[in-house]
Structure formats: structure tokens, C-alpha cells
Amino acid sequence: MPDRDKALSIADPHQLFRNSLEQATDAVFVLNADNRVIFLNAAAEALYGACRTQVVGMHIDTLVQRLPGIGNAAHAAGPGPDSEGLSPLPAVQIQRRDGTLRFGYVAESRTRLGDATLHTLLVKESAGASREGHPLLSVIADEIDSAVLVVDADWRIVYANAGLTRMLGFTPGEMAGKTPAELLAGEFTDPAVMHRLQTPRPTAATERHEALVYARCGSPLWVSATVRHLGRADGAQHHGIVILSDITQKKTYELLQRKVLHAMVMEQPLPAVMELICQEVQRVAPAVIASVLRVDADRRLHTLAAPGLPPHYCAALEGLNAGPMTGSCGTAAWFGEPVVVSDIATDPLWDGYRDLALPLGLAACWSYPIKAGDGRVLATLAFYYRTVRRPDAFHLQLVEVCVALCKLAFEREEAAERILQLDRYDSLTGLPNRSLLQRQAATLLLATQQAGATLSVLFVDLDRFKHINDSLGHAGGDKLLREVAVRLAAQAGDGALVARLSGDEFALVLPNSDRTQTIAAGERLLAALRQPLRIDHVSIAPSASIGISMFPVDGDALDYLLHCAEMAMYDAKAAGRNLFRFFSIEMNWAAQERLALESALREALIGEELHLNFQPQVFLRDGRLYGLEVLVRWQHPHFGTVSPARFVPLAEDSGLIGTLDRWVLEQSCAQLAAWRREGLSVPTISVNISPASFRDPTLPAQVAQTLSRHGLPAEALMLEMTEGLLMEDDASLAATVAAIHAQGVRLSMDDFGTGYSSLGYLRQLPVHQLKLDKSFVIDLESDAAARELASAVIRIGDSLKLAVVAEGVENEAQRCFLLSQGCRMGQGYLFSRPLDAAAVAQWIATPRPPAEPGDRHSQR
Ligand code: C2E
Ligand code: MG
Ligand code: MG
Numbered sequence: 001m002p003d004r005d006k007a008l009s010i011a012d013p014h015q016l017f018r019n020s021l022e023q024a025t026d027a028v029f030v031l032n033a034d035n036r037v038i039f040l041n042a043a044a045e046a047l048y049g050a051c052r053t054q055v056v057g058m059h060i061d062t063l064v065q066r067l068p069g070i071g072n073a074a075h076a077a078g079p080g081p082d083s084e085g086l087s088p089l090p091a092v093q094i095q096r097r098d099g100t101l102r103f104g105y106v107a108e109s110r111t112r113l114g115d116a117t118l119h120t121l122l123v124k125e126s127a128g129a130s131r132e133g134h135p136l137l138s139v140i141a142d143e144i145d146s147a148v149l150v151v152d153a154d155w156r157i158v159y160a161n162a163g164l165t166r167m168l169g170f171t172p173g174e175m176a177g178k179t180p181a182e183l184l185a186g187e188f189t190d191p192a193v194m195h196r197l198q199t200p201r202p203t204a205a206t207e208r209h210e211a212l213v214y215a216r217c218g219s220p221l222w223v224s225a226t227v228r229h230l231g232r233a234d235g236a237q238h239h240g241i242v243i244l245s246d247i248t249q250k251k252t253y254e255l256l257q258r259k260v261l262h263a264m265v266m267e268q269p270l271p272a273v274m275e276l277i278c279q280e281v282q283r284v285a286p287a288v289i290a291s292v293l294r295v296d297a298d299r300r301l302h303t304l305a306a307p308g309l310p311p312h313y314c315a316a317l318e319g320l321n322a323g324p325m326t327g328s329c330g331t332a333a334w335f336g337e338p339v340v341v342s343d344i345a346t347d348p349l350w351d352g353y354r355d356l357a358l359p360l361g362l363a364a365c366w367s368y369p370i371k372a373g374d375g376r377v378l379a380t381l382a383f384y385y386r387t388v389r390r391p392d393a394f395h396l397q398l399v400e401v402c403v404a405l406c407k408l409a410f411e412r413e414e415a416a417e418r419i420l421q422l423d424r425y426d427s428l429t430g431l432p433n434r435s436l437l438q439r440q441a442a443t444l445l446l447a448t449q450q451a452g453a454t455l456s457v458l459f460v461d462l463d464r465f466k467h468i469n470d471s472l473g474h475a476g477g478d479k480l481l482r483e484v485a486v487r488l489a490a491q492a493g494d495g496a497l498v499a500r501l502s503g504d505e506f507a508l509v510l511p512n513s514d515r516t517q518t519i520a521a522g523e524r525l526l527a528a529l530r531q532p533l534r535i536d537h538v539s540i541a542p543s544a545s546i547g548i549s550m551f552p553v554d555g556d557a558l559d560y561l562l563h564c565a566e567m568a569m570y571d572a573k574a575a576g577r578n579l580f581r582f583f584s585i586e587m588n589w590a591a592q593e594r595l596a597l598e599s600a601l602r603e604a605l606i607g608e609e610l611h612l613n614f615q616p617q618v619f620l621r622d623g624r625l626y627g628l629e630v631l632v633r634w635q636h637p638h639f640g641t642v643s644p645a646r647f648v649p650l651a652e653d654s655g656l657i658g659t660l661d662r663w664v665l666e667q668s669c670a671q672l673a674a675w676r677r678e679g680l681s682v683p684t685i686s687v688n689i690s691p692a693s694f695r696d697p698t699l700p701a702q703v704a705q706t707l708s709r710h711g712l713p714a715e716a717l718m719l720e721m722t723e724g725l726l727m728e729d730d731a732s733l734a735a736t737v738a739a740i741h742a743q744g745v746r747l748s749m750d751d752f753g754t755g756y757s758s759l760g761y762l763r764q765l766p767v768h769q770l771k772l773d774k775s776f777v778i779d780l781e782s783d784a785a786a787r788e789l790a791s792a793v794i795r796i797g798d799s800l801k802l803a804v805v806a807e808g809v810e811n812e813a814q815r816c817f818l819l820s821q822g823c824r825m826g827q828g829y830l831f832s833r834p835l836d837a838a839a840v841a842q843w844i845a846t847p848r849p850p851a852e853p854g855d856r857h858s859q860r
Helices: 004-008 013-025 044-048 072-076 135-143 162-168 181-183 190-196 246-266 270-284 312-317 329-337 354-360 395-425 434-451 465-491 515-530 560-572 585-606 644-653 657-678 699-709 723-725 731-742 759-764 773-777 786-800 810-818 838-847
Strands: 027-031 037-040 063-068 091-095 101-113 116-126 147-152 158-159 205-214 221-233 237-246 287-295 300-305 340-342 363-369 377-385 455-462 498-503 505-510 534-535 539-542 544-551 581-582 610-619 625-636 640-642 687-688 717-722 746-752 769-772 804-808 825-827
Touching: 037 044, 044 116, 091 116, 135 162, 158 687, 162 221, 162 237, 181 190, 181 205, 190 205, 221 246, 237 340, 237 585, 246 270, 246 395, 246 687, 270 300, 270 377, 270 395, 287 329, 300 312, 300 329, 312 354, 312 640, 329 340, 329 363, 329 377, 363 395, 377 395, 395 434, 434 455, 434 498, 434 505, 455 465, 455 515, 455 699, 465 498, 465 505, 465 515, 465 534, 465 539, 505 515, 505 560, 515 544, 515 581, 544 560, 560 581, 560 585, 585 625, 585 644, 585 657, 610 657, 610 838, 625 644, 625 657, 640 644, 644 657, 657 687, 657 699, 657 838, 699 717, 699 731, 731 746, 769 773, 769 786, 773 786, 773 810, 786 804, 786 810, 810 825
Parallel strands: 544 581, 625 687, 687 717, 717 746, 746 769, 769 804, 804 825
Antiparallel strands: 027 037, 027 116, 063 091, 091 101, 101 116, 147 158, 147 237, 205 221, 221 237, 287 300, 287 377, 340 363, 363 377, 455 505, 455 544, 498 505, 534 539, 610 625, 610 825, 625 640
């Protein structure tokens, strides 16, 4: 190794150069052609940490190593032979004798001294964590968002960029000489990860770890640490570079969000989603013990998830009433505002609960309300801590994310419940629908069976609901249905199930109810339903027909019991409505027949099975023909002759009535036109029109078209409406009737006296005649009351200047009585049974002896 004297043997003329190098504050190494040091100044001695005799002769590469990066491309190519002066300043590290590292920039120059070329290296040091010596590299490093640390072989920080200060708040002075672990580890930092991060590797290697570290202010954050070990050629570790990137966002929010959203997508139940949120919070923020409490409609708290809290603590808080001084959660639920209690031991909000929390080591609790869109507090999210502390930025961000996720989960649950509600409950009345009734009844039936008890199933169908709906409009109909639901539910009794099956059909299941109790319930229900109610200023008295089946005698499954009850309900309808009937096996046959009949009727309307009969209406005094009432007949190949009393209500129920009435009207007019062409004198025909057709606003036009199609004058036609229509104080019905009247077509009130028509309304309707119902006429001889009523009806007709036609006149006595009371027209077997068209011609052509004129004395 060349010695110091040899270096000093440089000739005197160079003394000046030597002296000036010696004075330089930067380290100077002078190299020979082999890049070995032949001279170094005092600054270089200090930089390397050894006296110059130890350095002279060393290869420069063992002293100064170029760092990859800025300025080093030119350097890496090596100084060119003609390069004079200073090249750009490449960054270098100085491997000191004691193994520690120093950093600096290097300037090189070549100087010719005689034949020799001296290669001079000027190293400007950037000592330790100070960056003054690295202007360019430092500027770049400082621009990086990540924290960049350079550690020496002892893993002590010798350099840190500004990113570290930005990320963690430490000043360079606080960092210098510390290991990254000393600087960054905190209460919940995983020691194993820190250990790996701190362990030097003998060879060049890169490792990546994720760690929870703490900023200067104590707030935790997640970092990804990339450690680059720079091994020395001899295998010894000489330094490392640690790059820290803040992954708090990714680690916490993104991951947390992704996991929680995934759970929601997988339709996990709410408590499971809340559990996951709490667990995730505790994973990313180990200082936190998280819990979620549901706040019910009565503002009571119920634990949904609290994976880090002992069960007895949750049990003690179960059902807690929210209030203004009820710990963190109860108070947050009460005010709908976050409540931060940083010291449970002293905060008065915890006065009543402290003894629960403190023994468990719970020292602080922050609670945040989770609110619905309408401001209701649905739940509270609590962060408990084992130390007294106030919120920090990281945990606040975590709270923000979790509250949003909880809100989403709760909203999702509410939406799911709404869907379930829609699926199981009737939206109009709020009653269970058929499918929920089925589930509920299944349990009830099982329990009843096990107890050996009985129960009853009631099928409730409103009477004339369609008619109310048509005349009051759907809003009115809806109001009625809601009211009926309320009344049924109020009367059903404890443990009963009440459901809306469809339209105006409701079902009740009365547990532990025998026949006697069911009769009492049926009467109670009918009485409650009958109470009048006002809908849009119209007072209506609803009624219902109820069919009842009993478990277990009638059946053991709800579906079948409902079917039986429905049969019984039809029986109740047929028996006059507003009453209840118990199921009997015969009803089943009747119902099957009814179904068959309904489908047969559809075919009859298309086919040739319907035909018309005509029944003469005569002047009671002399038997002259006044008009013909058209009565439809159905001759079915299998059912035989079906009475209109049977199939007209069926046609009304099944929506076929409009078609039927139009068909009868058409056929009647065609027949009358034919008779008139034949010269047969038929003054008028009376066609029965059912209430549903009267509610059809196109009826006047249909009537007009039919008449004109057959060339008939309006006076040739009379339309019979039933008294039931009079109960409807309906403007559109009145308009239809008025339009028919305006055409000159007359209207007759059929079956008068059987209903409860308002005489006031009758007066307003342009009705031309009344038909005294045959029930009065038939009883005339036997029943004084019938006589009174018949006389009253005749007087009403008189006073309203209406013609009165008595129906069902079967004998002379009736004819005479009616005549004596001033009734002028009649219809009945006494004069003629309903006849087919051919027989009508014959009947008219047959001369009859004039009837005995009746008078008051013929009255019995
Ligand atoms: P309605 O309009 O009151 O018809 C009178 C009913 O009394 C007819 O029964 C008729 O045959 C019957 N009748 C006639 N004279 C006597 C008698 O002296 N004694 C007795 N006991 N009964 C007598 P029908 O034909 O069975 O009709 C029953 C009901 O069916 C009718 O009552 C009417 O409301 C309805 N109807 C009949 N044809 C039609 C139709 O074409 N369209 C509509 N919408 N309803 C009809
Ligand atoms: Mg009639
Ligand atoms: Mg009648």
C-alpha cells in the first residue's frame, strides 16, 4: 500500500494545489489511473472516519458508491477521456470505515500534471438526515407522497424525506438516529411485523409488509412498508431503504366497504352485517371495541352486534330506554346526535352505567346515531376504548364510513321488510294477505290439533260491494274496505287471525272456538259491519255474508276450510245476504253445480240455449193487453230449464249480465218489430235490465241504436229496473236514467215495496210506473198487512202520478182487491203464464170473455 510520504513526495510546485485541496471544506480524493486513492484531504478523512494513511491506496469504489438515480447516468458511463471540469453532480453514498453510511454528491475532474492525469473526486456531503447536500435528489424525494427512510447497518435512520414528516409529523431531528420501529410502533402495532421490518438481510433483498403505525400525534395509520436491503459484497449488511405508503384508505375503508357491501349483496341478515362491521373496525383499529345497538319504535336499545363486549354487559343494557342521560348510546339515540364520552369515569352521562363499564376496563365510549332518511334514529354505533381518549382523525373517518355502511344496511333491511310486507300484507288495509294467513294458520291449526280443540274459519264477503265501488268510485270503495278491516279486527277477539283474501273478501280464523262461540262471533261481526258510515257525504250501511267452516269436522287444512267457508258464504248470499251460514256437505255439491252452471251460461250466451218468453200485462178491469214483459229462458241440455231467478244473479256475479241484457234487448226489439210487421197489436214490451247494466253509461246509446235498428218508436219500449237501484244516490246513474227517459223510453220500477227505497229519490227519477211486487199480491187474501202494504204502494203510485202494475195476480179475488184499491194493471197466471213468441200471437188472437169488473165489495 503506498504510504503517506509517497503521497507527499509530489513536487513543490504542486504544494499550492495540495494546500488548497487541504483547505477545502468538501472531501477530496485524488486518484491514480487505477482509481486508487493517492491523496485525501482532512474533510475526506472526517467523512470516511479514518486517518489518511488508512485510506491511501484504497480503491475508490470501496469508499464511494454511486447511487442509482438522478445525475448518475453520465457518471455510470464513466468520465470521458476529454472531459474537463465538473460533470453533473451524481449522488453517492460513502461507506464509512465504521460501517455507517454517509450521503453526498460527487464532482469529478481530471487534471493533467505533466504526463500523469490526476483524477480528483470532490464529495459534498449530505450528512445524516439533513438534505442540504442533495439539492436535486432531495427535492425529488421530498415530492414523493410516500415516506422514504434510509437506515444504516444498525437500522438507524440516516435520511428521511419530507414525505415522512407530512405523513407522520416527525421532524428530521426527531428521526435521526432512531430505528423505524422506535419511531413508528405503538400500542397496537404488530410486533412480528415490526421485527421483520427491522431485521437486516445480508444480501440485497426487497420485502413488503403492512403495519399499523402511529403518527407523532399518536393517531394510528396503516402503511405498506417496502424495505430494500442493500447488502455489501462481503455479505455484511450496510444499509437499507424503507419506503412507507399510507394505505389507511385502502386497508380500512375500501376493504371494509367491500366486505360489508359483499355481505349485503349476499343478503346476509342485518345482525351478521353489523357483526362484520364491528369485527372489521376492530381489525383495522385494534384500539376500538365496536358495537351496534338497534333503537326500536319505543326508543329502546337492543344489541345487534358487539363482538368485543362480554355478553353480560350487553344483557345488562338490553331494552334500555333511550334518554338524555343514558350513557353514550342511549343519549345519542335520544338526541340523534353523536355523543363523545372520553372518560366514562367522570362523565355524568354515565352516572347510571359506570359500574357496568369500568370493571370491564372500558374507559371511553363514543356513540354515533344511525338515522333513516326521515331522521328517525334506527341504531347507534359505539366505539369503546380501554383508555381515556378523544376522537382522532383516523377513527373519525372510520366512524364516518361505518355510519354510512350501517345506514345502508338498515335502509336495505327496511326495504326488504317493505317488500316482505307487500308480499305478506295487503297494502290497502294492512291486514295479512292469504299467504301470510296460511303460514299463521298452519301454526294455529297444529296447536289446536295438539290441544284437541276446535277452531272456526269465517269467510266474509261484503254484500253489493261492486255496486258501492261503482257508484262511490274506487276511493270510496277503498275507504269502505279499510273500515271493514278495522271493524273485523276489532271484533275478531284475542289470538284470532284476520286477513284480506282479495277484493271484498276477508277471512277470520277464530282459535278455540266451538259452534256456539262462533255463532256469537258471527252475530257480533254482522252487527259491527252493519253500522252506517259516511263516504263522501253518502251514508251507507254495509253488510256482509259470512260462511263458516269448523276445524276439525269440516277439514284439517286451511285451504280446504276456506273453500268450505266460501261455499257457506254463497249460501248466505243466496239466503238473502247480511247473515252467516255454517258449511254443510250439500253446499259443496251446490257449489260445484254453480261452477258448472257458470261456464254453461257463457256457452249459452254464444249458443242457442237462451230464448225469450213474454208475459201479458193487462188492464185489470177489462183484460185488454197493456204490454208484454220479456222473461228470459234457458233450456240447457244437461241442467234442463234453468230459472232466471237462478242464472241472472249468476250472470251478475260473473260479469256476464251486460251481455245477457243486451242480447235480451236485441231479441225483444226484433220480436216486437216482427209482430208489428205481421200486424199484431202489441202496445209495448217491458224488458228487465239489471242494475249493473243501468250503471253502464253507454246504455242509453245502446237502447237508441237497438230501437232504430228495428225501426221501433221509443214508446214501444219500457225498461224495468229493480228497486235496489233506488238506494244508490248516484249522479251518473241518475244521468243514465234521465238520458233514457229523454229518448222517450219509459222506465218501470220492478218489485216495488220489497226494498227500502227513498221515496224522495223515487220522485226525482223519471219513472213512469211501479210494479207492485208479487209477494204482496200472493198474500192479499191471507194477510192484512199485505193488504195494507199493497194499498199503500198503490197510493204512492197515485200520488206520484205513476201507473201501477200488480205482479203475480193468480186469482179473481186478488184482481178485484187490486182494482178496488185503484190499481189498474196486472200481470200473472190469472191472465197468462209467460208464453213463447208463437203462443203470444195465439193469445192475442184468442178472444177472451171480459173479466168481471172488480169493486170494493169483492174485498175479503
Ligand atoms: P220479475 O221481473 O219480477 O218477473 C216476474 C216473475 O214473476 C217472472 O219469473 C214470472 O214468471 C213470475 N210470475 C209471473 N206471473 C206470476 C204469477 O202469477 N205467480 C207467480 N208466482 N209468479 C209469476 P221469472 O221469469 O222466473 O223471472 C224471475 C226474475 O228474473 C224476474 O223477476 C226478473 O227479475 C229476472 N229476469 C227475468 N228475465 C230477465 C231478463 O231478461 N233480464 C234480466 N236482467 N232479468 C230477468
Ligand atoms: Mg220484471
Ligand atoms: Mg217483478
